Amino acid sequence: MFDDLPGSIWLDGKIVSWKDARIHVMTHALHYASSVYEGLRAYGDKLLKAHQHYERFHQSANYLDFEIPYAIEELIEATEFLVKQGSYGQGYVRAIAWCGSKKMTVSHNGANVHVAIAVWERPVNYTESQFKNGIRMNISNWYRPDPKTAPVHSKASGLYMISSMSKRSSELLGFDDVLMLDYQGNIAEASSSNIFLVVDGKLFTPKPECFLNGITRRTCLDIARKLNINVYETTLTLDDLDRAREVFLTGTAIEILPVGSIEGNGKAWQFRPAGVTNAIYNEFRNIISKL
DSSP states (O other): OTTSOSSEEEETTEEEEGGGOOOOTTOHHHHHOOEEEEEEEEETTEESSHHHHHHHHHHHHHHTTOOOSSOHHHHHHHHHHHHHHHTOSEEEEEEEEEEOTTOOSSSOTTOOEEEEEEEEEOOOOOOHHHHHHOEEEEEEEEEOOOTTTSOTTSOBGGGHHHHHHHHHHHHHTTOSEEEEEOTTSSEEEESSSEEEEEETTEEEEOOOSSSOOOHHHHHHHHHHHHTTOOEEEOOOOGGGGGTOSEEEEEETTTEEEEEEEEEETTEEEEOOOOHHHHHHHHHHHHHHHTO
16 A cells, blocks of 8 residues: 555655655646656665756656746755665655645646655566566557647656556556557657667667657667667657567666567567667666666
8 A cells, every 4th residue: 555655755845754645635736637746766875867857857847837846956855865764775766746725726827836755665577587588568549649739748647647548458458568659650658668679789769759758768878879889769660660679668667678579550579688688788787886
């Protein structure tokens, strides 16, 4: 039960017990999705790319036209306190900012803004077999929205309704995750992580035009360039899966996760984690080891 874990939560500048971190049912964000969140990883008592995450946290709120009332350094300090108090092996940090119950109209103009940070133990949740052979994916019936219709570059909670529905439908069919297409039918990402294809030893990934430019995604691009792997950020279609020999996903929660197969549109594609995937994964782990 996530409403009564041991430990504490940082809520509006104060440390409260986990079970006492509550909101009112008339909270604006609950009714109108005026909230943004951020996920970070803690390895021991060290945070990975905390400044980048909290900078994006602020940017996400700005996309939704409200301001987070705490500076980046304040948020990092609060997170470091929680992490050190908890002694986590693989901690996951969830920061969230939302418009409160001061206002209950469609517009959140004049609403009060709350911020909370919670940490819990959350190891990377794929099995040894999934990492060795890759996960199974299918293609979602839901599409990523046109940038003109939603704040697609914000980690806005409301946008994850599409992810939640898509992944749930995929799991009911026996798959591990789902491939999302963009509003034009091109490859976008997985339910909540970015996707990479390896073709002839070169790395290809969609341009983040209608989805979030993940921090782990950016880290992997930097790693690839450091390893002298050619990188292409470009439009990718389902036909490009025919040429791919390796496919992997990236995200804060999953780190780097190989894909073994993708099914949909009357086709099935098979992949195998190999040289490029393993090289990028090993360098990513090397970065973590040096925190």
